[in-house]
Amino acid sequence: MSPAPSTAVPADPAAAPPPSDPVVAMTGITIQFPGVKALDDVSLRLFPGEVHALMGENGAGKSTLIKALTGVYAYDAGTVTLGGAEQRFTTPADAQAAGISTVYQEVNLCPNLTVTENIVLGREPRRAGQIDKRASRRRAQRVLQELHLDIDPRSVLDSHPIAVQQLVAIARAVDIDARVLVLDEPTSSLDAGEVAELFRVVRSLRDRGVAILFVSHFLEQVYEISDRMTVLRNGRLVGEYRTAELPRTQLVRAMIGRELATLEDLERAGTRPVEAGAVPRLAASGLGRKGAIEPADVEVHAGRVVGLAGLLGSGRTELTRLLFGADRATSGRVEVDGKPVRLRTPRTAIARGIAFLSEDRKGEGVVGDLTVRDNVLLALQARRGWLRPIPRRAGDEMVARYVKALDIRPADPGALLRNLSGGNQQKVLLARWLLTEPRLLLLDEPTRGIDIGAKAQIQELVARLASEGMSVLFVSAELEEVLRICDSVVVLRDHHKVADLDASDATLDGVVDLIARGNARD
Numbered sequence: 001m002s003p004a005p006s007t008a009v010p011a012d013p014a015a016a017p018p019p020s021d022p023v024v025a026m027t028g029i030t031i032q033f034p035g036v037k038a039l040d041d042v043s044l045r046l047f048p049g050e051v052h053a054l055m056g057e058n059g060a061g062k063s064t065l066i067k068a069l070t071g072v073y074a075y076d077a078g079t080v081t082l083g084g085a086e087q088r089f090t091t092p093a094d095a096q097a098a099g100i101s102t103v104y105q106e107v108n109l110c111p112n113l114t115v116t117e118n119i120v121l122g123r124e125p126r127r128a129g130q131i132d133k134r135a136s137r138r139r140a141q142r143v144l145q146e147l148h149l150d151i152d153p154r155s156v157l158d159s160h161p162i163a164v165q166q167l168v169a170i171a172r173a174v175d176i177d178a179r180v181l182v183l184d185e186p187t188s189s190l191d192a193g194e195v196a197e198l199f200r201v202v203r204s205l206r207d208r209g210v211a212i213l214f215v216s217h218f219l220e221q222v223y224e225i226s227d228r229m230t231v232l233r234n235g236r237l238v239g240e241y242r243t244a245e246l247p248r249t250q251l252v253r254a255m256i257g258r259e260l261a262t263l264e265d266l267e268r269a270g271t272r273p274v275e276a277g278a279v280p281r282l283a284a285s286g287l288g289r290k291g292a293i294e295p296a297d298v299e300v301h302a303g304r305v306v307g308l309a310g311l312l313g314s315g316r317t318e319l320t321r322l323l324f325g326a327d328r329a330t331s332g333r334v335e336v337d338g339k340p341v342r343l344r345t346p347r348t349a350i351a352r353g354i355a356f357l358s359e360d361r362k363g364e365g366v367v368g369d370l371t372v373r374d375n376v377l378l379a380l381q382a383r384r385g386w387l388r389p390i391p392r393r394a395g396d397e398m399v400a401r402y403v404k405a406l407d408i409r410p411a412d413p414g415a416l417l418r419n420l421s422g423g424n425q426q427k428v429l430l431a432r433w434l435l436t437e438p439r440l441l442l443l444d445e446p447t448r449g450i451d452i453g454a455k456a457q458i459q460e461l462v463a464r465l466a467s468e469g470m471s472v473l474f475v476s477a478e479l480e481e482v483l484r485i486c487d488s489v490v491v492l493r494d495h496h497k498v499a500d501l502d503a504s505d506a507t508l509d510g511v512v513d514l515i516a517r518g519n520a521r522d
Contacts, residue, residue: 021084023048023179023211024100029068029078038064039075042237044210044230046180052227054215055310056516057255058476060232062215066182068214071095085177101173104181107165109172111158116140118157119172129146143171145458163194170201181205182213187221187312199225214507215315218494218518231255248516251346255311256479258513274301279338281471282354282440284323293318295331296394296497298473300440300488305462305472307486307503309479309511314492316475317359320444324356325349325475326365336440350383353439357446361422365429369419370374372408373399375417376431383436402431407457424460440471447481459485479511486497491515 024046031039036352040062046052055061067073069080069182071089082098090313091093092102107117116137125135149167156357157165166186173181183202187195206212216222223243231238231254238254248294280299288295293315302307308316320328323334325343325399334343343349346356356365367375376399390398397412406427408421411502417425426446433441443462462472462485476482482489483503491514492498499514 005033019496020047020049022046022081023083024069025063025079025081026069027079027081029065029080031064031068031077032076033071038235039068040235041078041236042232044069045079045240046213047228048179048211048429050208050227051206051212051214051225053222053229053254055222055229055251056232057240060255061189061235061328062232063184064235065232066184066213066215067092069095069101070182084367096176099177099179101176101178101180102181102184103166103169103173103186104184107162107169109157109165111156111165111168113154113157115151115157115160115168116145116151116153119143119153119175120170121172123176132274139175140171143175144182147174147204149172149201161194163198166190166198167201170205174205178210182212182214182215185217186214187218189215195221216310219251220494221313223248244507249512250434252311252512252516254384255475257335274304278302281334281337281340282323283335285333285335287322287329287334288318289322289327290316290330292327292495293322293492294496296492297489297500298323300471300473302439302471303466303469303489305466305474305486307482307487307489308473308475308492309482309493310515312477313494315495315497316492318444318445318495320356320473320475323349324354324442326356350436352381352437353437353441355379355433355438356442356444357426357433359448361426361429362522364418366425368416370417372417372420372428373413374405374427374433376402376413379432380435398435399431402435405429406461423455423458430458434465438470440473442473442475444475445477446474447476447478479508483508483511 014084022045026044029039029042042061042065044065044511054062064073068075071091071094076311087098110121117141124131125139126132137153142153144153149361149501151173151485186198190198214226226243228240228242229243232256233382278301281302282300284298284299296319310316322329323343323460325345325348327345334341341352377390377395377496384390403411403413408427417428447458462474466472474482474486483506486503489501489506490497490505491501491511493515
């Protein structure tokens with residue numbers, strides 16, 4: 001395979017020859033969903049005895065490619081070969097029968113069954129037409145011993161932590177003699193000790209000749225465990241690289257899709273100064289949640305836009321959700337206008353003038369079967385209480401004002417929201433929150449997945465709201481966007497805050513370097 005050229009990553013993808021013929025070769029894979037091309041001519045090679053990392057930001061196509069490999073999604077174009085023979089799996093069972101096993105972040109085993117029953121499920125040894133429980137237990141014990149796992153095969157799976165359950169899922173893959181093991185975000189919920197144990201098992205399987213596809217957003221782990229990596233961006237192939245030959249800054253560059261450059265050609269809205277002695281509208285000190293985000297300090301002043309920058313999984317969303325009370329913090333304190341508050345629920349945050357636009361627009365925002373009008377009025381009506389309905393005429397006037405102000409198209413309050421484009425759906429959700437007159441607006445990836453025109457309109461809206469005195473926390477994977485419209489930038493990496501920068505002094509080079517390396521330089 002000859003990876004697509006990329007000016008973003010000058011390293012030579014073919015600098016190191018492959019160790020053997022690939023056990024899996026996906027070539028020219030294209031998948032079209034209604035209105036979007038999820039994968040566009042993507043290729044992937046997996047070699048026996050290697051750990052291969054699949055890298056890319058959210059929406060890059062990683063999950064779609066895995067589902068194409070494992071029979072979840074049919075593909076519109078391209079080929080998949082396994083051991084040199086072309087295959088077309090129509091179900092995950094077909095892929096598993098061919099020797100491709102997948103372990104997901106959320107373990108897809110049966111928690112109410114024993115470890116033994118999960119390992120041999122569907123392939124139980126039988127005697128006189130009945131399941132031979134002794135033979136099953138011996139087989140499970142043998143597989144666990146091969147992996148040097150001290151797990152009682154008689155124990156119920158649900159009695160173990162998620163890390164042990166994932167190891168049981170891997171043991172099941174060994175029992176079916178998997179040639180390819182797909183590990184999809186297996187470490188996101190594990191502590192350092194559990195990650196070390198998982199990696200020990202992964203290395204032992206690699207040394208036995210298994211091809212392992214490893215998906216993770218933790219750069220340190222990727223560089224620790226992987227031999228080779230493939231980078232995707234916006235549904236297209238960026239390239240295939242030997243991990244040891246790809247510097248971390250170049251990997252980040254490949255994932256975000258921009259050359260490192262100064263910001264001279266960008267039109268930043270202009271830094272809004274903080275008055276001496278001004279009390280922050282919101283100040284979080286040591287705010288954190290165990291397993292999600294390490295304690296961090298964040299301040300947002302009136303009329304300022306503070307950006308959260310970092311790769312997927314760096315802790316951007318986790319920190320934002322804590323500030324809205326959507327998740328409960330396990331450490332730290334929060335002050336609003338200098339007064340301590342406990343943000344235990346979103347209702348508490350809303351009462352303090354805080355609004356939150358989630359990155360999961362469809363799952364946590366859009367009510368597709370309601371009209372634009374009903375969606376816009378939803379938050380305001382909830383705050384008033386359902387026993388105090390908004391008068392029809394007043395509601396119509398408010399909706400009409402925001403439909404015009406945000407240029408929502410079509411300008412029909414009676415249109416079902418599901419029929420609008422992604423960008424216009426996002427504007428409706430913004431209108432919903434702006435109608436509540438918040439003092440602090442938390443925006444998590446507000447411009448992701450929308451067209452360039454809608455993106456520019458939302459960026460202009462953010463700048464205008466700040467100029468009118470609103471405080472904004474702006475989360476985006478697009479670093480140029482963060483640096484262009486934000487006054488200061490909090491940089492996150494692997495669930496840690498690593499820097500707090502004044503945007504007027506920041507450069508794209510410097511932010512990428514912090515994301516790639518943290519405080520230390522290679």
